[in-house]
Amino acid sequence: MRNLVSPLLSITALLIAIAVGVLHFTSDSGPNSASNSSTSQTAELYQPALEHDPPTPQPPESAIRDFDTFLDRLREASQNSVTSLVLHKDALVRAEQVFRESAGVPDNVPIEMHSPFFTVDPEAIFALYFDLPTLERGLGLFQQHCSQCHGPYGRGNGSATQRWYTGNFPRNFWYGKFKNRSTEYGTVPTDGDLYRTLTRGLYGSTMPPFRHLSAEDRWSLVEFIKSLAGFYDDYDETVVNRFDSDIGNWSAAPLEIGEEPTVTLESVTRGRILFIEQGCVKCHQSNKSKPVGLARWEGGFDSWLDEMNRPIEHSRDLTNQVFRSGAASSDLFRIISGGPTIGPMPSYLNIAEEKRWDLVHYVQSVFKPDYPQAPATADAQANPPKTGDDNGTGAPGGVGSAEK
Amino acid sequence: MRCSRAKAIATLTVCTLLGLTLAGQHRGADADDKSDETTDDNASVVGVVKFDGERLKRKPLVLREKGGKLSDCHILHDNPLLDESRIVSAKGELANVFIYVKKGLKKKIYPIPKSPALLNQEKCMFRPRVQGIQVGQEFLMRNSDPMTHNVRSFARRNRAFNVAQPAKSPDRDRVFTRGEGAVKLQCDIHPWMKAYYFVMEHPYFAVTNEKGQFKINGLPTGEYTLVAWHEEYGEQKVEITVAATGSTDVGFTFEDKAK
Numbered sequence: 297m298r299n300l301v302s303p304l305l306s307i308t309a310l311l312i313a314i315a316v317g318v319l320h321f322t323s324d325s326g327p328n329s330a331s332n333s334s335t336s337q338t339a340e341l342y343q344p345a346l347e348h349d350p351p352t353p354q355p356p357e358s359a360i361r362d363f364d365t366f367l368d369r370l371r372e373a374s375q376n377s378v379t380s381l382v383l384h385k386d387a388l389v390r391a392e393q394v395f396r397e398s399a400g401v402p403d404n405v406p407i408e409m410h411s412p413f414f415t416v417d418p419e420a421i422f423a424l425y426f427d428l429p430t431l432e433r434g435l436g437l438f439q440q441h442c443s444q445c446h447g448p449y450g451r452g453n454g455s456a457t458q459r460w461y462t463g464n465f466p467r468n469f470w471y472g473k474f475k476n477r478s479t480e481y482g483t484v485p486t487d488g489d490l491y492r493t494l495t496r497g498l499y500g501s502t503m504p505p506f507r508h509l510s511a512e513d514r515w516s517l518v519e520f521i522k523s524l525a526g527f528y529d530d531y532d533e534t535v536v537n538r539f540d541s542d543i544g545n546w547s548a549a550p551l552e553i554g555e556e557p558t559v560t561l562e563s564v565t566r567g568r569i570l571f572i573e574q575g576c577v578k579c580h581q582s583n584k585s586k587p588v589g590l591a592r593w594e595g596g597f598d599s600w601l602d603e604m605n606r607p608i609e610h611s612r613d614l615t616n617q618v619f620r621s622g623a624a625s626s627d628l629f630r631i632i633s634g635g636p637t638i639g640p641m642p643s644y645l646n647i648a649e650e651k652r653w654d655l656v657h658y659v660q661s662v663f664k665p666d667y668p669q670a671p672a673t674a675d676a677q678a679n680p681p682k683t684g685d686d687n688g689t690g691a692p693g694g695v696g697s698a699e700k
Numbered sequence: 701m702r703c704s705r706a707k708a709i710a711t712l713t714v715c716t717l718l719g720l721t722l723a724g725q726h727r728g729a730d731a732d733d734k735s736d737e738t739t740d741d742n743a744s745v746v747g748v749v750k751f752d753g754e755r756l757k758r759k760p761l762v763l764r765e766k767g768g769k770l771s772d773c774h775i776l777h778d779n780p781l782l783d784e785s786r787i788v789s790a791k792g793e794l795a796n797v798f799i800y801v802k803k804g805l806k807k808k809i810y811p812i813p814k815s816p817a818l819l820n821q822e823k824c825m826f827r828p829r830v831q832g833i834q835v836g837q838e839f840l841m842r843n844s845d846p847m848t849h850n851v852r853s854f855a856r857r858n859r860a861f862n863v864a865q866p867a868k869s870p871d872r873d874r875v876f877t878r879g880e881g882a883v884k885l886q887c888d889i890h891p892w893m894k895a896y897y898f899v900m901e902h903p904y905f906a907v908t909n910e911k912g913q914f915k916i917n918g919l920p921t922g923e924y925t926l927v928a929w930h931e932e933y934g935e936q937k938v939e940i941t942v943a944a945t946g947s948t949d950v951g952f953t954f955e956d957k958a959k
Contacts, residue, residue, distance in 0.1 A: 482860035575848030578889045640888030642850045642862040
């Protein structure tokens with residue numbers, strides 16, 4: 297008898313759990329059914345929860361001070377004798393060869409454009425870290441946690457890249473180019489952006505979150521990674537760091553993200569039209585019947601390359617809610633405004649802020665079932681794209697082979 | 701809120717533009733006052749750029765987008781569009797070579813040209829393919845096509861940019877603040893569309909025409925390093941001496957890199 301009690305108990309518990317679940321589900325789907333019946337009442341219901349990031353903490357004073365000292369030393373060393381910071385020609389040739397063999401650069405792709413970045417001697421840069429605890433700590437942590445993918449010198453060619461099959465390659469930090477930024481296209485990210493990437497990781501990619509490291513450790517890594525963004529500027533014959541706001545114009549204040557407007561059927565529909573007009577469909581679509589379809593182009597194209605001329609396999613699939621830098625409204629707004637700086641995606645900072653929010657709402661409506669869905673008939677309102685290729689030739693996917 | 705922000709931005713833009721124009725004029729006046737060398741407009745550097753080697757036939761471009769889909773662009777062209785990376789005339793003269801003075805000029809600030817440099821996206825090609833833009837000069841990007849293009853720059857010293865230009869959208873503009881060597885421009889939607897620009901700190905540069913000819917006017921007397929750059933055949937340097945009057949003849953001959 298006693299043996300029966302515990303299974304009975306657990307079955308009862310299970311039933312209760314199911315009942316609660318069902319209740320919860322029905323109460324959840326309430327707005328959904330309402331949305332189907334009337335669209336006028338639903339404006340408030342579609343207001344998304346506040347998804348903005350919590351304010352990014354600032355780096356500790358000591359980290360800022362150490363990086364500034366590093367920049368001073370770099371400027372001084374570069375002015376006095378740039379040769380000490382530049383690799384000897386033989387070492388340069390070897391470095392480029394090692395890179396080509398280890399980092400997935402196709403044989404037919406020229407590597408000359410990278411010379412300015414290879415020219416800088418990483419060990420000479422590391423030698424400037426003496427007495428700077430933040431950067432020294434960053435260097436140690438980098439070897440421990442990052443070098444497997446990003447390479448011992450941060451050139452994006454760690455041992456793991458020799459058998460890299462998961463899509464985009466790890467960043468080469470010498471370029472100072474990062475996708476996940478709150479700043480304008482072509483500029484360096486803020487410290488907070490790098491900290492956010494380190495903390496969150498990049499969803500759906502090989503880059504894991506490093507939440508398990510202490511905040512201090514993460515800030516050390518941020519400053520270390522910044523110190524790598526150096527290149528030999530053959531125009532001025534100096535070695536410069538991209539994070540040095542005194543040189544060049546690569547630094548910018550973060551873009552302001554205002555209050556998100558309410559999600560409405562109208563905003564989603566406007567977004568759908570903009571998605572066609574602004575050319576988003578050119579890359580984020582594989583089937584004309586759905587502007588955001590199973591949305592990615594794959595393979596067979598050789599001009600989509602990242603900062604190291606390594607192939608970019610495909611555009612982002614916008615339907616599965618997996619975005620490298622996050623799927624919250626503010627994340628999407630940021631990437632649409634600033635562009636990723638690497639790869640073909642442009643910046644849409646030149647269109648009005650409301651229009652960018654419309655695009656965000658439309659993209660989110662594809663994976664958020666409680667968002668209003670834009671009617672397909674809206675597509676006709678999008679201006680021109682006069683396409684000569686679908687005059688009755690059938691599915692666009694098959695056109696390539698058929699018309700050869 | 702939004703309206704006032706837009707207004708503020710507009711005001712700022714207008715002010716900046718005004719400021720730039722004024723600064724430009726001011727600098728221009730300065731430069732004129734202080735020019736101690738005799739800048740004779742008749743003095744010029746002229747020459748012809750030749751290509752020594754087998755003249756390759758220009759291949760028709762494959763107008764396909766990513767995924768192999770035939771591009772919209774083919775409706776704009778009755779005849780196949782030819783590759784423009786190597787344009788060699790029947791006599792072996794090389795077009796689209798950028799010639800500029802690299803060394804020898806005194807440091808001074810030159811007047812900024814008032815007319816903008818234009819990059820036109822016309823019939824799914826960038827026009828012109830090679831051009832020089834001065835620091836501070838307005839650089840306009842125009843889409844004359846009925847389809848969307850994007851212009852992506854691979855700048856290293858200036859800020860890189862990448863803008864989308866739907867059909868009928870207004871011209872986009874940029875101003876470059878620092879001199880820079882050959883920068884590639886590319887349209888990612890139509891991968892055959894490529895162009896190159898140089899940002900120059902002085903006005904002494906030229907691009908060769910279809911007969912391989914170029915002419916640089918108004919160089920003060922002195923000794924200079926002249927550089928010729930071609931997207932496929934690389935870079936060449938030559939030392940020249942410019943006299944006060946008359947023209948200085950310079951010749952460049954490029955060879956196939958593979959040789």
